[in-house]
Amino acid sequence: MAVLGKIRSKGAILVGAISLALVAFLAGDAARSCEGMKGESHQQIGKILGENISVQEYQKLFDEYQSAIKFTMQRDNLSEQELNQVKDQVWQQLVSSRVLEADAKKVGLTVTEKEIENVLSEGTNPVLTQTPFVNQQTGRFDVNALKQFFDSYNKAKAAKSPELDQMQAVYDYWLFVEKNLRTQLLGQKYQALLASCVLSNKAEATMAFKDNNEESQIQLASLAYSSVKDADIKISDDDLKAKYDELKPAFRQSVETRDIKFVDYQIKASAADRKVVAKEMNDFQHQLATATDPSGVISKSGSEISYLGLPVSSKAYQQYPDIASKIDSLSVGTTGVFENSQDNTLNVIRVFSKAQLPDSVQFRQISVGAATPDEARAKADSIQKALAGGADFEALAKRYGQTGEKAWFTGQQYEMAPTMSVDNRTFVNALLNGEVNATQNLALTQGNVILQVLDKKAFTTKTTAAIIKKPIDFSKDTRSNAYNKFSEFVAKSSSVAELEKNASKSGYRVQSLNDLSTAEHYIGGIQGTHDALKWLFSAKQGEISPLYECGDNDHLLVVALTAVHPQGYRPWDDAQDKEVLKREVMKDKKAEMLMAKLKGVNSIAAARSKGAKVSTVNQITFSAPAFVQATGSVEPALSGAVAGTVAGKFSKAPVKGNAGVYVFQVVKKAMRAGSKYNEAMVMQQTAQMNMQLISNFMQDLILKANVVDNRYLFF
Numbered sequence: 001m002a003v004l005g006k007i008r009s010k011g012a013i014l015v016g017a018i019s020l021a022l023v024a025f026l027a028g029d030a031a032r033s034c035e036g037m038k039g040e041s042h043q044q045i046g047k048i049l050g051e052n053i054s055v056q057e058y059q060k061l062f063d064e065y066q067s068a069i070k071f072t073m074q075r076d077n078l079s080e081q082e083l084n085q086v087k088d089q090v091w092q093q094l095v096s097s098r099v100l101e102a103d104a105k106k107v108g109l110t111v112t113e114k115e116i117e118n119v120l121s122e123g124t125n126p127v128l129t130q131t132p133f134v135n136q137q138t139g140r141f142d143v144n145a146l147k148q149f150f151d152s153y154n155k156a157k158a159a160k161s162p163e164l165d166q167m168q169a170v171y172d173y174w175l176f177v178e179k180n181l182r183t184q185l186l187g188q189k190y191q192a193l194l195a196s197c198v199l200s201n202k203a204e205a206t207m208a209f210k211d212n213n214e215e216s217q218i219q220l221a222s223l224a225y226s227s228v229k230d231a232d233i234k235i236s237d238d239d240l241k242a243k244y245d246e247l248k249p250a251f252r253q254s255v256e257t258r259d260i261k262f263v264d265y266q267i268k269a270s271a272a273d274r275k276v277v278a279k280e281m282n283d284f285q286h287q288l289a290t291a292t293d294p295s296g297v298i299s300k301s302g303s304e305i306s307y308l309g310l311p312v313s314s315k316a317y318q319q320y321p322d323i324a325s326k327i328d329s330l331s332v333g334t335t336g337v338f339e340n341s342q343d344n345t346l347n348v349i350r351v352f353s354k355a356q357l358p359d360s361v362q363f364r365q366i367s368v369g370a371a372t373p374d375e376a377r378a379k380a381d382s383i384q385k386a387l388a389g390g391a392d393f394e395a396l397a398k399r400y401g402q403t404g405e406k407a408w409f410t411g412q413q414y415e416m417a418p419t420m421s422v423d424n425r426t427f428v429n430a431l432l433n434g435e436v437n438a439t440q441n442l443a444l445t446q447g448n449v450i451l452q453v454l455d456k457k458a459f460t461t462k463t464t465a466a467i468i469k470k471p472i473d474f475s476k477d478t479r480s481n482a483y484n485k486f487s488e489f490v491a492k493s494s495s496v497a498e499l500e501k502n503a504s505k506s507g508y509r510v511q512s513l514n515d516l517s518t519a520e521h522y523i524g525g526i527q528g529t530h531d532a533l534k535w536l537f538s539a540k541q542g543e544i545s546p547l548y549e550c551g552d553n554d555h556l557l558v559v560a561l562t563a564v565h566p567q568g569y570r571p572w573d574d575a576q577d578k579e580v581l582k583r584e585v586m587k588d589k590k591a592e593m594l595m596a597k598l599k600g601v602n603s604i605a606a607a608r609s610k611g612a613k614v615s616t617v618n619q620i621t622f623s624a625p626a627f628v629q630a631t632g633s634v635e636p637a638l639s640g641a642v643a644g645t646v647a648g649k650f651s652k653a654p655v656k657g658n659a660g661v662y663v664f665q666v667v668k669k670a671m672r673a674g675s676k677y678n679e680a681m682v683m684q685q686t687a688q689m690n691m692q693l694i695s696n697f698m699q700d701l702i703l704k705a706n707v708v709d710n711r712y713l714f715f
Helices: 002-010 012-026 055-073 078-105 115-120 143-159 163-193 202-211 237-251 269-292 295-301 322-325 373-386 394-401 422-433 475-492 496-506 530-535 575-597 604-609 636-643 679-693 697-704
Strands: 046-049 050-054 214-224 257-265 338-340 345-368 407-410 439-444 447-471 510-516 548-550 555-565 613-620 625-628 633-635 658-670
Touching: 002 269, 002 475, 046 055, 046 078, 046 422, 046 625, 050 055, 055 078, 055 163, 078 163, 078 697, 115 163, 115 633, 143 163, 202 214, 202 604, 202 679, 214 604, 214 636, 237 575, 257 475, 257 496, 269 345, 269 422, 269 439, 295 394, 295 447, 322 345, 322 447, 322 604, 345 373, 345 422, 373 439, 373 447, 373 636, 422 439, 475 496, 475 555, 475 697, 496 510, 496 555, 510 555, 530 658, 604 658, 613 625, 613 636, 636 658
Parallel strands: none
Antiparallel strands: 046 050, 214 613, 214 658, 257 510, 257 555, 338 345, 345 407, 345 447, 439 447, 548 555, 625 633
16 A cells, blocks of 8 residues: 555654653553562552552553554564663653643643544644655645545455455554644644743843853952862751751652662673684585575574565675674675673674665555456456556546555665565565566565656665674573572672672672662663562661573573662761762862951952962853853853953952852953844743743643652563
């Protein structure tokens, strides 16, 4: 179908457009089986506004989002990292939409069917313009094309047409788009209502114009905090407590977090293991170099890179930088075995051919199905003859229930595919090598296809190659020895102190991680640590976990829970918090010393005599923090003090900044060249700026929603 061709040609752009549309307002693998878990409470993945969220509900949303991404990107599977991103996006969207809907309901905000119809009729929403239902001449969303698709879909569904499966994928995708469009519209209405509460007036506009455009030139004398030794500063617990009370809101955390120490040992191949793998690769290199059909050798070798049998660009190997960097420079033939230490693999490449081929091909097609292959071939032959006689392509396509529309096919749509069927290989080769404007009659398993290539663009070097990329893996004996040693180490370590002591003796390294929350997917970036996470959030402080086998069956892990930080305000004497407080108190005490040093100073010369560094700073405005090169810091307080000092005057008192203490002489003040006051425009800009100041309202609403995230129990 042409619709499928269009939507697939958009690829990641479509998902990106939807994500942007949602994230702009709202934010920022299937679930493991729950079998064996009993009770309704065990089926709750979280809680929002006091309402339980079931695993089934979250799973449904996750499946919808994952299907949309797979469909638009033409992928059968997503990587573990991509799946984790989807899990987080779905959860964030679920939380944001629930909170938004609840608050919008309080003020009577809804999205009506009429409003949806108006948006579809206008066709200007960015999400809509990235769908397949776009008028090729205007570049705008065409609601009539959508209606025609619905009509065709309903007819195909009633007739149980063979094309229904393909149309169902488009239909499901549209439902996904429409649902997210409703959420976006509700968000826009809520934001518009909030914006109408944020106003500006003439007085504010006048001040804002002055703050933005009045520039000052000053002579600045600086005493950096770094000029005072830390050892000369005495800090007491009372100092820290006082600073904590001053900064207490900064120590509030919305979720419980936990600190850990852990030992992770990665099992690696021994010297003997490496020799075995190297011998295998040398054998495979010989087989690959002489094989007529390399697919069998690739399959037998267990290569990480599948064999497509099609010419691809170096971009197809972007997941494998070592291959991508070599492939274009290789000539036809077979390389020797070479090692890549970055991904711990041995590699062999056989290049079959190289050619300059298009990366973008415009085409149109007519699919011809029939009860038997002979009937399909006969129909296809008649269509091809009619086209050769001057028949209109689209008119013929419509006779067979198709549009015959033009579509673009790009390298991205096939080059990174994990497998390639014979039919797909035939079709792609026909696109890449077909003569422009000529028609081809392709005999495929399910029937024939009349294909016409219309245009070719972006010619680039494409290589048909077979690649063996084989990990330098460890043997069973090597793993067994490593496991036994690590198991003995864990058994002897029943406390955090023993863990650290025994790790040093055994040659292991203890690592620390702070503030892990239930939103984590891994411990220490190690895959397959789901069971360890479940243990972590049920353990008590000071406990040591059992041994976990994780990663790609190549990591051994033990975890110690060292601290629990409940939701709410963190205590002042927490180790991490004390470090923050010490830095702030240190800065305050140094500022006191330096300000005392500058007390009574009323000129730049006098400040210089006290050891201050003197410089000239230009174009200081109230609205933008000044950058002081002498201390290497931006200083908002200095900008404010300068704005409040008239031209020709010396600062009334030393200014405490982020990186030092300052006094200054205002040399001159003047309005920025070319600045002209436009009251209406400045009032509008000021209102927009005020709106930005309250743009974090969603985070505030979410904070009050008492969100509980228990996804770690299931994923």
